[in-house]
Amino acid sequence: QKEVEQDPGPLSVPEGAIVSLNCTYSNSAFQYFMWYRQYSRKGPELLMYTYSSGNKEDGRFTAQVDKSSKYISLFIRDSQPSDSATYLCAMSVSGNQFYFGTGTSLTVIP
Amino acid sequence: GAVVSQHPSWVICKSGTSVKIECRSLDFQATTMFWYRQFPKQSLMLMATSNEGSKATYEQGVEKDKFLINHASLTLSTLTVTSAHPEDSSFYICSARDQRHSSSGYTFGSGTRLTVV
Numbered sequence: 001q002k003e004v005e006q007d008p009g010p011l012s013v014p015e016g017a018i019v020s021l022n023c024t025y026s027n028s029a030f031q032y033f034m035w036y037r038q039y040s041r042k043g044p045e046l047l048m049y050t051y052s053s054g055n056k057e058d059g060r061f062t063a064q065v066d067k068s069s070k071y072i073s074l075f076i077r078d079s080q081p082s083d084s085a086t087y088l089c090a091m092s093v094s095g096n097q098f099y100f101g102t103g104t105s106l107t108v109i110p
Numbered sequence: 111g112a113v114v115s116q117h118p119s120w121v122i123c124k125s126g127t128s129v130k131i132e133c134r135s136l137d138f139q140a141t142t143m144f145w146y147r148q149f150p151k152q153s154l155m156l157m158a159t160s161n162e163g164s165k166a167t168y169e170q171g172v173e174k175d176k177f178l179i180n181h182a183s184l185t186l187s188t189l190t191v192t193s194a195h196p197e198d199s200s201f202y203i204c205s206a207r208d209q210r211h212s213s214s215g216y217t218f219g220s221g222t223r224l225t226v227v
Contacts, residue, residue, distance in 0.1 A: 008151070034215045042220055043116070043203050044154070049215035088153065096142070098216065102153040 003027055006089055006101025015110050019076040023089035023101045026070065030099075032092040033065050035074045037085045038103065044088055048074065079108045112138050112208040116219025123194055123226055131189045131222045133204030139184035140206035144216070145177075148201040160187040160204075194226040 006023045013019055021035075031052055036044035048063040050056045056063045062075040072091070076083055086103040113136040123129050133143055141162045146154040158179055159167040166179035176198075178190040187206075191198055203221040 006153075032215075036218070041201075041223065043218040046215045046217060097156065097159070100153040 003099040004089060004091060004101045007104055008102050010105040010107060012107045012109060013079055015079060015081060015108055017079050017108075019079050019083070019106060019108075021074040021076075021087050021089075021104050021106070023072050023091075024070055025072075025091055025099075027091075027093065027099075028067070028070065029093045030067075030070075030091040032095045032098075033063070033072050034090040034098065035061075035063055036088040036090060037083075038088060039085045047087075081108045081110050084108050112206070112217040114204065114206050114217045114219040116204055116222055118222055119220055120223040121225070123224070125195055125226055126193055128190055128192045129194055129224060131191075131202055131204075131224075133187045133189070133206070133219050135185045135206050135208075138206075138208040138210065140187075141184060141209070143181060143187040143204055143206045145179065145187075145189050146203045146205065148203060148221075154203065157189075160189075162187075191224065194224070196226045199224055199226045 004025050033050045035048040037047050038044040050063050053065045053067045060077045064073040084107045086105050088103045089101040090098040092098045115134045117132045143160040145157045148154050157172045160179045160181040162181045168174045181187040201221050201223050205216040205218045207216045
């Protein structure tokens, strides 16, 4: 079983839709959770960084962590074509070594 | 925010030659940097942890004699792919974290696309 599971998609939504991206994990010791956005042929760009459980909001992006269910989510409101990218979740026990999901490919259609 | 610069962004080399990739933290010092490899449509796989002033720590299955890592200063780590072969063609990415900001995540470089012909 992989440490982190993420549906690779692809996910296609119309512009303005709310997007929900999810990851599940098996290691209950994970405490640090991150979401990255990666455009084609580019390095990942950090979107959200959370510690332990709870919600965190930044503009159109909301990250949720449910440690009891070992489930994290990233919500994108009012999605834009520029949001089209691959979204990677990552998590860590100590904040040092991170385990990545395989990424979900998102396309927002104008 | 923290910026990590990676160079070159792409390189094509002949089989059997060596290629050096540089990773610099531009506005912060990084005692630790990480090197990842990413194959098409796959996630990032950690190759090694680069430690300033000491030997790198390699993940299981990564040949340390093939992927040489040097972290000679607090702002620079290099990855050298020695005697490259076509199967080494991949996207190599480094990352580091600004320890001054405990709430920050890791920042990635822009990546280096290596093609071995």
